[in-house]
Each structure stands twice: as structure tokens, then as C-alpha cells.
Amino acid sequence: MSDQTLRPEQISSAVLDVATTRGVVDEASEHYESARKKARAGLLPYVRAGVKSLTAALPDGTALGTLTFSRPAPRITWDEDALTEFVDETAPTEIDEDIDPAILANPDVVEWILEHHPEALRRSVRPKYVTLLEQDLDHQGCLAHPVTGELVAVATVTVPKVTGQFQWKADHSQRSRLLTAVRSGEVGGGADLLKLLPDQQDEGSEGNDLVTEDDPLIERQHLAELHSRMHQAGLTERDEALAYIGQVLGTTVSSRKELRLSQWQQVVMALEQATATAV
Incomplete structure (x- = not known):
């Protein structure tokens, strides 16, 4: 065992730490995406008017970064026939010529090729059958001949080294319960994790301005x-x-x-x- 190997009594805590941290990060990420969506909609008129970037700064003037707007490149759809005719007249050396592969659907053409240029025929195993054979492949890359039983080497099998990398799949229905546990200190994480979470009193506070009966609907x-x-x-x-x-x-x-x-x-x-x- 290496110095980093956890003791059995530490395993549960390590897994809980992964679950807790990921839950908090997911919550913060959702608020981040919400902020991006609102900014995108609210700033759209300025972008279309020509604004290219904006700087985020603290009240004391400290610059935090730059928000740069994406401007998609124009999409070009060439008229292939017109383009080929134009280049053929103006720069003929830039024209490539090849054989339309659709001609291979003609049996006469295929027969002529096999007779005069058999080297042009390429043979390969159908991908679906390769997938089927993979189930019978041994760890040395050999398949057993169905008649003789002889092991025939047909592949190289490389077994990746186990790194300890893992994937975490959360039960999203329990996120609210998890965040409550983080805020209350029931599970670890402390101040660093809490910094990622929005204040509870701020959640759902938008849109609370009252509309009175004296304020009519627009006409x-x-x-x-x-x-x-x-x-x-x-x-x-x-x-x-x-x-x-x-x-x-x-x-x-x-x-x-x-x-x-x-x-x-x-x-x-x-x-x-x-x-x-x-x-």
C-alpha cells in the first residue's frame, strides 16, 4: 500500500466528501448558468449594436476579467457548379479531378476493374462481425480456429493501468437534503464549500415586486x-x-x-x- 491509501475506516468519509463537494459544485454551477442566461438576454441589444466586450470590476475599480462576446463567422454555401466553372476559367491548375465512386454501382465497371486491375480490390472484415469476434478474443489477442482449435494471433490487447479514476453519479432528488446538511454542518466541507452556495434568503427573491390593481394591462x-x-x-x-x-x-x-x-x-x-x- 502507498502512503495515500485510505484506511478502511476512512473510506466512507472519502466517498461522502466526493458526494458533498460535487453536490455543492452542481448547485453553484446551476446558479452560474442562470447568471449567464440572464446576462446573455439582457446584453443582446448592446452586442447587436456593436459592443464587443465588457469588463467586470469591483467598486474600487479592481478589474476581475473581461466578458468577450462571440461573433459567429458567416456561413458560406458554395454553388459547386458555378464555382468549378469560375476556377476552371481563372485558375485551371487548382482543379482536382477524380472518379465518382457512385460509378461502382455499375456491375460492368466493377467487372472491368476486377479483370484489368484486381489490385484495386480492397478486402476487410465487416465491422459488425469484428464486434462479434471481440467476445471470443483472449487476453493475448488470439482467436481459436473453429475447425482445428489452433489459436491464431489476430490482434494486440493492451490492458490500461488502473489509475483510481472514477465517475460519480449523484441522486439528484437528494440534493436539497445534502445542501441542508452542508449548511448546517452535518457533513464536512466547512467555509470553503459554503462560499460556493448562494445565501438561502437570496434564492427565489427575484420578481417579488407587487403589481397593484391600479396598474392596468397594456393595450x-x-x-x-x-x-x-x-x-x-x-x-x-x-x-x-x-x-x-x-x-x-x-x-x-x-x-x-x-x-x-x-x-x-x-x-x-x-x-x-x-x-x-x-x-
């Missing part, structure tokens, strides 16, 4: 103006538009028709600011 003209402003900001897809509205309001929005007048004003103001900043 058709409001919808039309909002639709126009969204298009000007590059928010042409329904899901993107709703995600942006939700980001501005801090709540989930399933339809623009459900917006109250005060909410509509918030969104319009945010779009105006985005347009002004881009200009």
Missing part, C-alpha cells in the same frame, strides 16, 4: 410600440424578447400581453437606454 398600441422597439434593438425572436423583458423586470414573463403599464414603461426605458448607449 394594443403599447404592444405595437414595444414590438417595434424590440425589432430596432435586434430582438426579433419571441424567446429572446421575453427573456430580455424578464431580465429588465426581474421576473418571468410568458407573454407581452400580460405586461402592466408600469412594466411596459420600464422595458421601453431600458430599450431607449440601450439604443442611446449603442449610438
Whole structure:
């Protein structure tokens, strides 16, 4: 045994440490992905207006890093016939010529090749049969001949060294129970793990602004103006538009028709600011 080998009484603790740490990391990762999703929707108008990157900084000005927006490369779909004709006229040495393999579907062509160029025939075992034979392969890479019983070497079998690497499959239905145990100190991890978790009082706190009865639903003209402003900001897809509205309001929005007048004003103001900043 090496110095790193656990004693039997330490095994349970080591496995629990893996489960605990992974559970906390998964929880933090979900919040990270949620933050990315909100930022992506909320910053989309600025990106489409030309903003290429943003810097994250602490209140004292300490730069923490740069958020750089991805800009997909244009997709090019060539017209092969037109392109070939163009290059044939302008740079003929750049034209490659080969045989269309579809011609091999013609029995006459295959017969001619076998008669005049038998060396062109390549033979190999069907992949499905190779998979079947793999079950009979011994550790030295030999197969037993079905008639003579002779062992025939047909492969090299390399057995990887055992490294101790493992995969962890969590019972996600118990994550809430696990996180409660971490926060309460029932299981280990201490302050370092707790730093990864959002505060409990912060969870689910978004979207709690009350909408009063005196705040009416928006009307058709409001919808039309909002639709126009969204298009000007590059928010042409329904899901993107709703995600942006939700980001501005801090709540989930399933339809623009459900917006109250005060909410509509918030969104319009945010779009105006985005347009002004881009200009």
C-alpha cells in the first residue's frame, strides 16, 4: 500500500466528501448558468449594436476579467457548379479531378476493374462481425480456429493501468437534503464549500415586486410600440424578447400581453437606454 491509501475506516468519509463537494459544485454551477442566461438576454441589444466586450470590476475599480462576446463567422454555401466553372476559367491548375465512386454501382465497371486491375480490390472484415469476434478474443489477442482449435494471433490487447479514476453519479432528488446538511454542518466541507452556495434568503427573491390593481394591462398600441422597439434593438425572436423583458423586470414573463403599464414603461426605458448607449 502507498502512503495515500485510505484506511478502511476512512473510506466512507472519502466517498461522502466526493458526494458533498460535487453536490455543492452542481448547485453553484446551476446558479452560474442562470447568471449567464440572464446576462446573455439582457446584453443582446448592446452586442447587436456593436459592443464587443465588457469588463467586470469591483467598486474600487479592481478589474476581475473581461466578458468577450462571440461573433459567429458567416456561413458560406458554395454553388459547386458555378464555382468549378469560375476556377476552371481563372485558375485551371487548382482543379482536382477524380472518379465518382457512385460509378461502382455499375456491375460492368466493377467487372472491368476486377479483370484489368484486381489490385484495386480492397478486402476487410465487416465491422459488425469484428464486434462479434471481440467476445471470443483472449487476453493475448488470439482467436481459436473453429475447425482445428489452433489459436491464431489476430490482434494486440493492451490492458490500461488502473489509475483510481472514477465517475460519480449523484441522486439528484437528494440534493436539497445534502445542501441542508452542508449548511448546517452535518457533513464536512466547512467555509470553503459554503462560499460556493448562494445565501438561502437570496434564492427565489427575484420578481417579488407587487403589481397593484391600479396598474392596468397594456393595450394594443403599447404592444405595437414595444414590438417595434424590440425589432430596432435586434430582438426579433419571441424567446429572446421575453427573456430580455424578464431580465429588465426581474421576473418571468410568458407573454407581452400580460405586461402592466408600469412594466411596459420600464422595458421601453431600458430599450431607449440601450439604443442611446449603442449610438
